[in-house]
Amino acid sequence: DTAVSQTPKYLVTQMGNDKSIKCEQNLGHDTMYWYKQDSKKFLKIMFSYNNKELIINETVPNRFSPKSPDKAHLNLHINSLELGDSAVYFCASSQTPASTNEKLFFGSGTQLSVL
């Protein structure tokens, strides 16, 4: 009955590989996000989708491609992984876009380690 669930929890891979992280929310929210948290704890927005449409696309390498098949799912595909991609990636959702007063619900995170 987890509200926002993402898989896998841990991902260890070699440089140059392609990998995907999946996220699903069962809260009925319209908006979903991907955040990247570096080793210094900074949480940076990467993408946001509202009802399957991309509404925020921050300065992220185009090796990162989000995909939202429906408003309950937002997946993140990463091509040609680099060492600097190592971080914790959090999926989140909110009822409406983050520009409003809505609170965010986060998934448990995916710890990505690129070797």
Add this chain to the structure above:
Amino acid sequence: GQQVMQIPQYQHVQEGEDFTTYCNSSTTLSNIQWYKQRPGGHPVFLIQLVKSGEVKKQKRLTFQFGEAKKNSSLHITATQTTDVGTYFCAGPGKLSFGAGTTVTVRA
């Protein structure tokens, strides 16, 4: 989104003591939210402040929104080991949270 700065970035507290973490913005904020992330965990929403001068309490945690709505504070009394974690504030938009204040507690 509006950027907010938090200080201090790290807070090492003796169990039982009080401490305060501050969140500052150069512009007026329509609201501010606070989140807590336990070690190895994910950020969890704590509270939202909307009104000028608003004060809200959650057990030993006291949240305050400044009169000018440009700053906010989180005060924890009688710190316990369960308070360990990183506390983030986020302004409207919540596009980025900054580094937060990471709290460690010595017994």
